[in-house]
Amino acid sequence: MRAAVFTGHGDPLEIREVDEPTADPTGVVVETQACGICRSDWHAWQGDPAWEGRGFEDGHVFGHEPAGVVVEVGDEVEEVREGDHVTVPFNLGDGTCPACRDGHSNLCDERIPFGLTPESPGAFAERFHVPWADYNVVPLPSGISPVEMAGLGCRFMTSFxxxxxxxxxxxxxxxxxxxxGGVGLSAVHIADALGANVVAVDLFAEKLDTASELGAVETVDAEAVDDVPAAVRAVTGGGADVSVDALGISETCRNSVESLRKRGQHLQIGLTSSExxxxxxxxxxRMVAKELQxxxxxxxxxxxxxEIFRMIAHGKLDPAAVVSETVSLDAVPERLAAMTDFGTSGIPVVEF
Known part of the structure; x- marks a missing residue:
């Protein structure tokens, strides 16, 4: 089967023929219909801190925001059937550890980061394997397209x-x-759907325009103001109740904390890069004096x-609105590389 594969940190991905996956006893094989191209893939490709030491070798397949159809089922799988239209979370849990039993599978003791660890090839390929399928596979409701589901992948559900x-x-x-970016625009849309007043901050006018379309009532052009936190405090009448760092660099993290009103909450979603x-x-x-979280x-x-599916069904959320483009598998290396200079907008999705 064809896949976009890793060749070295920072070296372009290559389109190659790779071995077909097979289902282990608790797993399934899914034929990929769509997969988001995420900045977490970029971080792993670059070898940034959260992915250091994972030992990616030539031929590894990234891609962790998939939607597809089950084509093979392991002998011990009871709930999933061939032909099911599904997705999976990017944190695969075993379903048995204390975190999983407590409803926090994203923090599973045996967590496997789908597509982001060598033992779990991802979905920049025509097919992929999912372990512990009865616990991890998420059936898609009727009416949700593969591209829409890929748009709901890591960035959207992380923001939710x-x-x-x-x-x-x-x-x-x-x-x-x-x-x-993809996480930030998802956060804008979700915060609006949850009834918040959203102020979006970015350097690029195009992204701020999209944020306005997705529900931001105010925007701050970070390149046009001398003091981003002061600008946010001005438009919010004293500071945000909640501020999200959706990028993960020193400037956006500090700006987020300093944009808060007293007793405000900073949400850290973005992961850091090598810098x-x-x-x-x-x-x-400041955090102590203002009792910031x-x-x-x-x-x-x-x-x-x-919860997300119910909000989609009733028209309150639309993951497809954050999808900026669909591309072929052959375009994945170029679109991933474009993230180095923040050259993508919204969520690009590879469609098979």
Missing amino acids: HALAHRADLTGGDWVAVQGC DAGEISLPTD FVGSFGMPRPRYD
Whole structure:
């Protein structure tokens, strides 16, 4: 089968023929219909801190925002059937550890990062394998297209978990979103759907325009103002109740914290690149004096997908609105490389 494969950190992916996956006893094989191209793939390709030491070798397949059809089922699988239209979370849980049993599969003790670890090839390929399928496979409701589901992948559901489950967010609150890439635009759309007033911050006018289309009531052009936090505090009347760092660099993280009003919450979604190497200094005295909260959020637990599906069914969420383009498998190397200079907007999706 054809796949876009890793050749070395920072070296272009190559389109090659690779071995077909086969289902282990608890797993299934899924024929890929669509897969989002995510900045987490870019981080892993670059060898950034969260992925250091994972030992990616020539031929590894990234891609962790898939939708597809089950074509092979392992002998011990009871719930999943051939022909099912499905997706999977990018954090694959075993379903038995304390975190999984407590509803937090994104924090599974035996977590396998789908597509982002050597033992789990991803979905920039015509087919892929899913272990522990009865626990991890998510059936798609009728009416959700593969491209829409790929748009709901890691970035969208990560933003949903952060805002719906990790933040103390109520209707009418101000939410600032720092960085309007795929995660940030998803956060804008979701925060709006949850009843918040959203101010979007970015350097690029095109991304701010998209943020406005997705529900932002105010925007801040970070290149046009001298002090981003001051600009956010001005348009929100004293600061945001919740602020999201959707990028993961020192500037956006600090800007997010400094954009908050007293007792506000900072949500960290973006992961750092090599420049920050997993460590960002913060204004801790300010955080103490204003009783600010710093909250991390990672993926979304498998049991919470139905919440998103219900909001989609009733027209409150539209993951497809964040999809910026669909491309062929052959275009994956170029679209991934474009993320180096933030040359993508929204969520690009490879469609098979």
